[in-house]
Amino acid sequence: MKKSLIQIIISFILFLVAMAVPFENDLINKGLYIIAYLIVGLEIVWKAIRNIFRGRVFDEHFLMAVATIGAFVIGEFPEAVAVMLFYQVGELFQDYAVDKSRKSITSLMDIRPDIAFVKRNGKIEKISPEDVKIGENIVVKPGEKIPLDGIIVEGSSMVDTSALTGESVPKEVTVGDEVLGGCINENGLLTIKVEKEFGESTVSKILDLVENASSKKSKSENFITKFAKYYTPIVVIIAVLLAIIPPFVLNLGEFTEWLYRALTFLVVSCPCALVISIPLGFFGGIGGASKTGILVKGSNYLEALANTEIVVFDKTGTLTEGVFEVQKVEANGISKEELLKYAAYAESNSNHPISISLKKAYNKEINQSSILNTEEIAGRGVSSNVEGREVLIGNDKLMKEKNISYIPCNEIGTILYVAIDNKYAGYILIADKIKEDTFKAIKTLKKNNIKETVMLTGDKKEVGEKVANELGLDKVYTELLPDGKVEKVEELMKDKSEKGKLVFVGDGINDAPVLALSDIGIAMGGLGSDAAIEAADVVIMTDEPSKIGTAIKISKKTMKIVRQNIVFAIAVKVLVLILTAFGIGTMWEAVFADVGVSVLAIINSLRALSVKK
Amino acid sequence: MKKSFKLKGLDCANCATKIEEHVKKVDGVENASVSFMTQKMTVETSSDDEEIFKKIKKVVKREEPDVKVEEI
Numbered sequence: 001m002k003k004s005l006i007q008i009i010i011s012f013i014l015f016l017v018a019m020a021v022p023f024e025n026d027l028i029n030k031g032l033y034i035i036a037y038l039i040v041g042l043e044i045v046w047k048a049i050r051n052i053f054r055g056r057v058f059d060e061h062f063l064m065a066v067a068t069i070g071a072f073v074i075g076e077f078p079e080a081v082a083v084m085l086f087y088q089v090g091e092l093f094q095d096y097a098v099d100k101s102r103k104s105i106t107s108l109m110d111i112r113p114d115i116a117f118v119k120r121n122g123k124i125e126k127i128s129p130e131d132v133k134i135g136e137n138i139v140v141k142p143g144e145k146i147p148l149d150g151i152i153v154e155g156s157s158m159v160d161t162s163a164l165t166g167e168s169v170p171k172e173v174t175v176g177d178e179v180l181g182g183c184i185n186e187n188g189l190l191t192i193k194v195e196k197e198f199g200e201s202t203v204s205k206i207l208d209l210v211e212n213a214s215s216k217k218s219k220s221e222n223f224i225t226k227f228a229k230y231y232t233p234i235v236v237i238i239a240v241l242l243a244i245i246p247p248f249v250l251n252l253g254e255f256t257e258w259l260y261r262a263l264t265f266l267v268v269s270c271p272c273a274l275v276i277s278i279p280l281g282f283f284g285g286i287g288g289a290s291k292t293g294i295l296v297k298g299s300n301y302l303e304a305l306a307n308t309e310i311v312v313f314d315k316t317g318t319l320t321e322g323v324f325e326v327q328k329v330e331a332n333g334i335s336k337e338e339l340l341k342y343a344a345y346a347e348s349n350s351n352h353p354i355s356i357s358l359k360k361a362y363n364k365e366i367n368q369s370s371i372l373n374t375e376e377i378a379g380r381g382v383s384s385n386v387e388g389r390e391v392l393i394g395n396d397k398l399m400k401e402k403n404i405s406y407i408p409c410n411e412i413g414t415i416l417y418v419a420i421d422n423k424y425a426g427y428i429l430i431a432d433k434i435k436e437d438t439f440k441a442i443k444t445l446k447k448n449n450i451k452e453t454v455m456l457t458g459d460k461k462e463v464g465e466k467v468a469n470e471l472g473l474d475k476v477y478t479e480l481l482p483d484g485k486v487e488k489v490e491e492l493m494k495d496k497s498e499k500g501k502l503v504f505v506g507d508g509i510n511d512a513p514v515l516a517l518s519d520i521g522i523a524m525g526g527l528g529s530d531a532a533i534e535a536a537d538v539v540i541m542t543d544e545p546s547k548i549g550t551a552i553k554i555s556k557k558t559m560k561i562v563r564q565n566i567v568f569a570i571a572v573k574v575l576v577l578i579l580t581a582f583g584i585g586t587m588w589e590a591v592f593a594d595v596g597v598s599v600l601a602i603i604n605s606l607r608a609l610s611v612k613k
Numbered sequence: 614m615k616k617s618f619k620l621k622g623l624d625c626a627n628c629a630t631k632i633e634e635h636v637k638k639v640d641g642v643e644n645a646s647v648s649f650m651t652q653k654m655t656v657e658t659s660s661d662d663e664e665i666f667k668k669i670k671k672v673v674k675r676e677e678p679d680v681k682v683e684e685i
Contacts, residue, residue, distance in 0.1 A: 050678070095624060102650060225630055275626040283650040
């Protein structure tokens with residue numbers, strides 16, 4: 001690149017001298033022009049000749065060579081040099097811009113771990129992550145990148161997962177927790193037992209996915225490829241006709257004048273601006289999205305997202321936490337803490353999700369020695385002796401059977417009634433909780449003119465409708481079996497307009513058929529879930545549904561940039577062609593237009609890379 | 614068989630399309646995709662016969678003499 005810059009500078013100086021100094025013998029001027037031309041253009045002419053032998057006439061090098069040599073022939077020396085000079089400046093800039101964006105995107109994805117410190121025979125060896133086998137222990141010091149997926153066997157620390165998730169708050173991990181390669185270990189020394197080979201690790205899969213995203217091309221890119229296929233030959237044919245028909249057939253003035261116009265046509269015959277800036281824009285959009293923890297598997301999906309009309313959500317795990325939590329404690333005659341304590345104690349020996357949520361809500365050490373005679377009553381609940389008191393905990397049937405006068409409660413969720421020493425002591429409401437982030441997510445979607453938000457769930461009608469109402473969703477379908485979900489999505493697909501797209505958002509585990517059926521399948525919480533990464537078109541690494549809105553915004557911005565570039569580049573070229581045909585445009589203007597459009601379109605494309613969180 | 618190559622010196626989007634088109638036509642190649650932005654070519658072949666990869670490299674050389682094919 002440095003070499004060509006020097007060439008351009010030398011050539012430019014010679015060009016200026018030839019322009020500014022009127023030598024007595026104008027052969028000196030002509031000689032200077034030719035030398036200046038050869039310095040910058042020889043390479044192009046050489047490539048052009050090579051292409052002729054391969055039968056490739058519509059190659060941009062060939063066209064530039066013909067245009068400039070033609071200009072020399074009709075005596076337009078300064079034009080010939082200027083065209084080649086500016087063409088090369090444009091090329092140089094293009095290389096620079098593309099190189100720069102490549103670098104900024106790769107640095108963005110610079111999450112590939114390079115080294116692993118593995119414990120072998122009591123010694124620590126430094127090797128490549130690819131050579132570490134499953135079951136081996138690796139050591140990760142503070143500040144280092146975790147090389148492979150595994151489980152912590154020693155130590156605890158804070159890990160920065162932002163490279164994978166876009167999430168900036170570090171996560172606390174300790175013995176028994178799973179950690180993923182690509183995350184940064186912030187402060188503690190960790191020993192990790194490797195669970196997956198490098199090629200199978202999450203970070204490898206993500207990198208693979210993003211790097212191959214460009215192989216699924218968008219409609220816009222295909223349009224440009226087609227456009228380029230026809231544009232160049234058409235312009236060249238018109239150029240040939242322009243050189244021959246007006247002067248010879250219509251007798252409209254000098255041949256050299258028309259030839260000059262025809263050569264000017266050749267200068268703008270390359271659709272370079274479009275061919276480079278459109279893929280660059282999509283690549284930037286995909287890169288920007290992955291920075292925020294959204295993986296888009298192809299530019300076709302990024303393009304489609306902009307036309308989203310209907311967003312269909314799966315409820316559990318997507319809109320809600322997917323875990324049961326104590327929502328409410330209503331005590332009768334004792335304190336809330338006491339009620340929760342007795343309930344947690346009575347249920348302490350069970351691993352049922354409900355018992356777990358009780359223990360979590362109580363959040364204190366349970367003194368096992370104070371629990372006696374715990375007995376499970378199938379389909380009813382549990383009876384137990386806690387600190388000498390008889391505790392009954394379970395549903396309404398249990399209360400009725402034991403003749404306890406309880407106060408029936410009709411809240412939505414799982415209700416646990418508690419009786420202590422055969423006296424009603426209150427109830428505990430356990431339910432799945434809507435994610436904090438979901439409210440924001442739905443708001444963003446509505447702001448972005450999504451026509452319909454729909455929720456599908458296998459849950460009971462009351463539960464589903466309550467969640468949908470709270471969130472302000474447009475439609476809700478409840479008590480659906482898995483194939484019922486497929487049916488509903490098929491129905492909804494008919495609701496949208498011709499160009500509109502239906503997005504389905506799920507956790508990627510049980511909804512593979514629906515993900516495949518919808519226009520764009522989005523899987524949430526992809527981190528660590530291979531199934532989700534495989535099944536979906538877009539993977540959101542965190543469990544925040546608000547990222548859907550972010551993805552749509554990125555898509556819209558990218559499409560705006562792409563459209564601007566297409567319209568701008570084509571309009572300028574057509575304008576130059578028209579002006580030239582009527583003899584108003586000069587070769588100078590044509591080359592400025594051609595290079596200028598490319599440069600502006602590339603700069604515009606680079607905007608796609610920056611994403612506001 | 615899926616294999617990736619680095620295409621060093623791939624500096625025009627048009628060339629990427631051309632290479633992709635022609636590599637797809639090579640006998641034994643089931644699919645090929647060239648990314649201009651990542652300068653990467655991914656090919657799916659029916660077998661891991663060295664001959665196929667030699668042919669692929671030849672095609673790239675013919676289309677774009679300045680591009681160097683490197684195995685990753």
